[in-house]
Amino acid sequence: MDTIDELLSRHQFFKGLKPEYLALIAGCARNVHFETGAYLAREGEASDRFFAIRGGTVAVETHIPSRSPVTLQTLNEGDILGWSWLFPPYVWQFDARAQSDIRATVFDGACLRTKCDADPVLGYDLMKRLARQVSSRLEATRHQLLDVYGPGPTG
Amino acid sequence: MAQVPPDSATLLPRPFRVARVRRELGDVRTLALEAFDGRGPMVFRPGQFTMVYVFGIGEVPLSISGDPAKPDVLVHTVRAVGAVTRAVCAAKKDDVLGVRGPYGEGWPVEAASGRDVVIMAGGLGLAPLRPLVRMILARRGAFGRVVVLVGARRPSSVLFSRDLAQWRARFDLDVRATVDAGDSTWNGDVGVITTLVPRVTFDPGKTTAFICGPEVMMRFAASDLVDQGVPPELIFLSLERNMKCAVGVCGRCQFGPAFVCKDGPVFSYARIAGSLRIREI
Amino acid sequence: MTEPVRVLYRHDFQHLLDALAHRGYRIIGPTVRDGAVVYDEIGAASDLPEGWTDRQDGGTYRLERRDDAALFGYTVGPHSWKKFLFPPRIRLWQADREPQGYTLRPESLAAAPYAFLGVRSCELHAMAIQDKVFMDTDPLYRAHRERAFLVAVNCGQAGGTCFCVSMKTGPRAESGFDLALTEILEDERHAFTIEAGTARGREVLRMLPTAEAGAVDLEAAERCTARAVQQMGRSMDTEGVPELLARNLDHPRWDEVASRCLACANCTLACPTCFCSTVEDTTDLTGDHAERWRSWDSCFTMDFSYLHGGSVRSSTKARYRQWLTHKLSTWHDQFGTSGCVGCGRCITWCPVAIDLTAEVAAIRDSEGGHGHDR
Numbered sequence: 026m027d028t029i030d031e032l033l034s035r036h037q038f039f040k041g042l043k044p045e046y047l048a049l050i051a052g053c054a055r056n057v058h059f060e061t062g063a064y065l066a067r068e069g070e071a072s073d074r075f076f077a078i079r080g081g082t083v084a085v086e087t088h089i090p091s092r093s094p095v096t097l098q099t100l101n102e103g104d105i106l107g108w109s110w111l112f113p114p115y116v117w118q119f120d121a122r123a124q125s126d127i128r129a130t131v132f133d134g135a136c137l138r139t140k141c142d143a144d145p146v147l148g149y150d151l152m153k154r155l156a157r158q159v160s161s162r163l164e165a166t167r168h169q170l171l172d173v174y175g176p177g178p179t180g
Numbered sequence: 181m182a183q184v185p186p187d188s189a190t191l192l193p194r195p196f197r198v199a200r201v202r203r204e205l206g207d208v209r210t211l212a213l214e215a216f217d218g219r220g221p222m223v224f225r226p227g228q229f230t231m232v233y234v235f236g237i238g239e240v241p242l243s244i245s246g247d248p249a250k251p252d253v254l255v256h257t258v259r260a261v262g263a264v265t266r267a268v269c270a271a272k273k274d275d276v277l278g279v280r281g282p283y284g285e286g287w288p289v290e291a292a293s294g295r296d297v298v299i300m301a302g303g304l305g306l307a308p309l310r311p312l313v314r315m316i317l318a319r320r321g322a323f324g325r326v327v328v329l330v331g332a333r334r335p336s337s338v339l340f341s342r343d344l345a346q347w348r349a350r351f352d353l354d355v356r357a358t359v360d361a362g363d364s365t366w367n368g369d370v371g372v373i374t375t376l377v378p379r380v381t382f383d384p385g386k387t388t389a390f391i392c393g394p395e396v397m398m399r400f401a402a403s404d405l406v407d408q409g410v411p412p413e414l415i416f417l418s419l420e421r422n423m424k425c426a427v428g429v430c431g432r433c434q435f436g437p438a439f440v441c442k443d444g445p446v447f448s449y450a451r452i453a454g455s456l457r458i459r460e461i
Numbered sequence: 462m463t464e465p466v467r468v469l470y471r472h473d474f475q476h477l478l479d480a481l482a483h484r485g486y487r488i489i490g491p492t493v494r495d496g497a498v499v500y501d502e503i504g505a506a507s508d509l510p511e512g513w514t515d516r517q518d519g520g521t522y523r524l525e526r527r528d529d530a531a532l533f534g535y536t537v538g539p540h541s542w543k544k545f546l547f548p549p550r551i552r553l554w555q556a557d558r559e560p561q562g563y564t565l566r567p568e569s570l571a572a573a574p575y576a577f578l579g580v581r582s583c584e585l586h587a588m589a590i591q592d593k594v595f596m597d598t599d600p601l602y603r604a605h606r607e608r609a610f611l612v613a614v615n616c617g618q619a620g621g622t623c624f625c626v627s628m629k630t631g632p633r634a635e636s637g638f639d640l641a642l643t644e645i646l647e648d649e650r651h652a653f654t655i656e657a658g659t660a661r662g663r664e665v666l667r668m669l670p671t672a673e674a675g676a677v678d679l680e681a682a683e684r685c686t687a688r689a690v691q692q693m694g695r696s697m698d699t700e701g702v703p704e705l706l707a708r709n710l711d712h713p714r715w716d717e718v719a720s721r722c723l724a725c726a727n728c729t730l731a732c733p734t735c736f737c738s739t740v741e742d743t744t745d746l747t748g749d750h751a752e753r754w755r756s757w758d759s760c761f762t763m764d765f766s767y768l769h770g771g772s773v774r775s776s777t778k779a780r781y782r783q784w785l786t787h788k789l790s791t792w793h794d795q796f797g798t799s800g801c802v803g804c805g806r807c808i809t810w811c812p813v814a815i816d817l818t819a820e821v822a823a824i825r826d827s828e829g830g831h832g833h834d835r
Contacts (some may be wrong), residue, residue, distance in 0.1 A: 069403070069457045088459045089396045091771035114407055118400070170361065189599035190553055190754060191740065195562040216562075235556070235563055236744030236751040261769070276562035422768050424740040429598050430758070432735030432765055434787065437794035458710050460779030 028129060029054050036077050036130075037103030038154055046147050053136035059127040065106060066121040073134035075107035081127035086120045098162070099124065108155055112133030134163045184283075184442055193233040193278025194219065198271050199253060206306070207261075209214055210245065213254040213277060221251040225285030226311035227418060231426050232256060233278030234267040241423045241441075242268070243308035244282060248315055254279065257307035257339070261335065263325075265299040283426045286444050287312045291414055292388035296324040298410070300373055300401045302393020303330045306339045308418055309392050313347065321354055327380045329394065331355040331373030332348045335366040354380050373397065374404045384409035385387045392418040399456050402449040413450035420445065436461055464657050467671035468638035469642070470676050471651035474532065475506045476613070478578070480668040486610055489545055491535065496524055498538040500545075503578070510535055517621035517805065519814025527646055530651065532753045533579055533644050536620030537804050543591060544585055550756040553740075558749040562607050570601055574608035581616055582631030583623070583802040587733035589637060593796040594736050595829065610661065613638035617685035619692035621815035622805025624818055627696035640666060643682040654682045696817030697803065697818045698825065705825055706790040710782065714824050719778035721813045726759035728807035728815075729784065734800050738763070758783050785817060 033039045033054070038069060039047060057076075059065055065083060076083075078176040083100045097119065100106055106121055106129075115134060141148030196213035204210055217220055222230070224244050233239045239249075240262070246255025260269040271277060289312065297316060301309045318325055328347060332338040338357060347357045351389065356376045358369035369376065387410045391398045398417045406412050421433035421440040433440040436455040455461050469477065473576045481488050482504070490503040491509045503509065515535045516523045527534050554567045580588075588606070595602035613634040616623075625631030639662035642653040656672050657663040729735040739758035744751045759767060761780050766773040774780045792800035801817070807814045 067457065068399075087396060089394070090460075090773045091768045091775075093775070094459065116403070116407070118403070172361075177363065184598060186597050187600045189595070190567055190601075191555060192565060192567060193756075197562070233742070235558060236742065236748055238742045239740070278563070308642060328513070353668075358512065420768065422766050427598055429736065430739065431760065431787075432739075432758075434783070434791070437791035439795070460774045460776060461710070 027117060029056065032056070032079060032130060033077065036079060038077055038105050038158070042150065046150070049140060049144075049147065050137060050151075053140065054130050056129050057129050059123040059126075059129070060126050061123055063123045063127075065123060065127070066117040066119070066131070068117055070117050071115060072107060072109040072117040074131050075105060075110050075134065075137075076121075076129045076131050078102055078104050078106060079128045079130060082093065082124040082131075083127060084122045084124045086122060088120070092121075094120070098165070102129075104157060105155075108159060110137070111155070133149050138174045181433075184427040189425060189429050191231075191239075191280065191425060191427075192224075193231070193239070193280045195276050196254060196279045198254050198273055198277065201271065201273065203247075204257065205259075205337060207269070208257065208259045208339065209271075210257045211268065211271060213256070213279060214252065215254070220427070221239065222254050222282060223251045224248060224254075224282035224311075225286035226289065226315050227308055228282035229308070229426075229445065230254075230256070230279050230281030231423070232258075232264075232268060233280075234264055234271075235276070235278070237267050238264040239278075239424075240264040240267065240268070241283075241426060243418075245307040246309050248311050249318055257304070257310075259270045259304055273420060283441055284443065285443065287390050287416060287418075287446055288316055291416070292316070292390075293322055294324065295414075296382040296387040297326045298377075298382055298387055298405065299326075299328045300331070300389065300391045300393070301329070301335065301399070302373055302397040303337070304339065304393075305391075305392030305394070305397075305418070306330060309390060310340060311345060313343075314391055317350075318348075319355070324386065325354065325382050326352070327354045327382055328356070329373055329376045331354070331376075332357070332359050333362055334359050334361050356380060365372050365443070372400075374401055377404055377408065385408075385411070387414070389415040391415065395419070395456070402453070406428040406449070411450075412453060415449040416446050417449055417452065418445045419447060419452075463775040463787050466654050466656045466674040466682075467666065468674045468735075469653045469655045469669055469671050471532075471653070473670050474653070476669050477665075478504065478506060480665050480734050481576040481610065481612075483668075484610075484665065485573060487573045488576045489542075490536070490578035491533070493524065498524065498535045500538075500540040500542065500579075506532065509533070509579075514618075515620065517781060517809045519622065519776070519816055520811055521621075521814075522809050529646050530539055530619075531644055531646055531799055533614045533642075534618070534621060536616060536618065537581060537584070537806060539731050539806070539810060541731070541804075541806070542570040543733055543736075544581065545577070546588070546602055546609070547591060547595060547599075547757075549752060551601065553753045553755055556751045556753075558751075560761070562750070568601070570604040572605065574610065575605060576610040576612065578612045578614075578632075580611050580613045581804070582613065582634040583628075583804045584733055585611070585613060585634055585637040586630040586802045587804070588798065590734045590798060590800060590802070591736060593798070604716040608731075610665070611638045611640075611665055613641040613658075615641060615643040615682070615686060617644060619694065620805055620809075621687045622695060622808040622816075623693055623803060624697050624805060624813060625803040626693050627689055627699060628799065628801060628803030629699075632693075633686045638662070643685050643819075644683065645678065645681040647681055653679065654678050663678075688747065695805070695808075695816070695818050697801070697821060699799070702799075702821060703793045704829070705821070706786045707726045709824050709828060710786070712754065712824050712828075713783045714820065714827070715778045717823075718815060719776065721815055722781045723812060724761045724777045724780055725812060726761040727810045727812065729759040729761060730757065731806040731810040732788075733802065733804060734788075735759070760787070766767060772833055785820065787819070789821065 029051040200212040245257040285348040362370040424430040428442040615633040788800040
């Protein structure tokens, strides 16, 4: 049975993070499972944690009255879910639903923030990784917005 | 909860004559109506709505979008999305429509007295907010800073551009508009309406907010204002649901324990935040 | 008011109907039709379901012959009195096109007053519940309701799906009636204890050939009630139900019941308190004459919550949840009472025998047991 830091060392998001840092943040983490259909996060709920997805597909969604829930993005093995834990008031902005059975490692936000405050080098490394994630998601979202497959300017 | 008039379940519409029709957008019209049954004008509060009847076709709830200080002309703004609204949009000068109302709890303007005001309007949500802006401007001194934020899908779908231009010309009002996707005609902001919030000045702890638009937009806008420090009990949203009676007896507009027609359509975010998150409630 | 209880003998029962007819009432009472005890206009005691009883359970209703000649030996059938106070389909007004618009003619409120014969205690409570919805808003309801003469009949047995005891709505009628009867059938003696609950009830009572009720009669009436209580097979634990349902809107039980529910709307049609409606505007072929009609509707239809191109509640789960949470939870917020009177009709008439007492119990027993990380 792999330890958490061993599992994390193989996770795309944490690639190259020094083993002693992996061990440090593993202290804020535990492994979790979700069955298909379960929610990892609900809009409006307290979000003081984030997930490193190790297996399965998570749908990030929002619901609109009179329409079926809109999936904005899907996340898979190697992705992370959640950065609302970084900024108060630590509230999820969207729903995250297990589209299949999920294996993940969940981190307690307060614990992580404490460790980053105590060791700014760790903090800076984690922030860089998160910033890259957020920026690539933003690019992807902008491309999605173009609605390039749509009917065109008259549609 | 608004008091419904007794015996209102007979649903009797009053005849109103169409005095003017303005084409706002391709599928949106503003109709100015005048009563002629001798029972006088329909006095209303900003945020209230009426049930408008097209003879033999049907009835639909419509927001009142005119000036509450000038009730002689009853103004509605409507988008053609179904049989009845298409018929309303096709009405011409001197046609007669049936109107009953006004219904609902309007915007609680007194909750903004002495405070900064933030108004956020998404798409057609500007229609029930325009009477509120008119009322605030008529008593401008009673409020602190007043901010009006408008979001639309694209430049050609910005509603009431003449009113917006007049409001922008004032020095005691901060008016911003943004679109979800711009084009070559647009030199303004592009982005969702919440992106405007950090760019305007108001004191969140001393602000009352009024939001209207698609429900998902209102959810995110309200959540964003709460993040900024606006008290949730002083953020007001206007909801929409299927309505047939508008007096709380047909049961169709229920939203959790509330009847949108008589307990709303305006609700404080504190009261409904939990229900807004329940899918298909 | 404590009025002396009287006794009306079976052979004099027709006098009650005659007295009501004499006073101009249209008598609505139970009668056998289409294999059920339904409520319809009656004239004679021979129209009543003499010697019939019903056998009810989840999804089951059968009439059976009794071995006695009881007039009211059944419990409740598919109809409730809302059929008359809140008619399934009525015209609200008519209008005719004029050069200058239209002229409107609302419906008149004139109608012969009803006398309802055979109102169960749960049904009295159901009427009181619908009064809160309609008395101040619907003049037609108010006109019928104020004029309606209510002859309650206390239950001497429990129906197969009843749970009025736990809902505190029966089996004995305590108030809200003009006259209340309890049918006594013991040792070849067939009679009714009869008491008045209002001044006009007293007036009608005085017109009838009655005798003073003795201790034997009163004890026999109490035995009827006790029998109904003792036979009651279901109950609803009402403790904290409104809050229980309000905090479990995402409970997996809703998905489970949705896998059984057909969204057929039988429960809402049979329920004596359901009040939802739709409005239809029609016109004739010339387009110059229009009418507005109101008819019963159900929160189970796709149309009910239609908005912006779709239904807000498109899943069966959402619609079942709306019905049950309205009935047992949000009704309290809206009207100050439960919407349920424990009559059991929704259980009997559900084709798949969904039992709301079981659904509430299931949620209570497994609270908090949603999918969560472990």
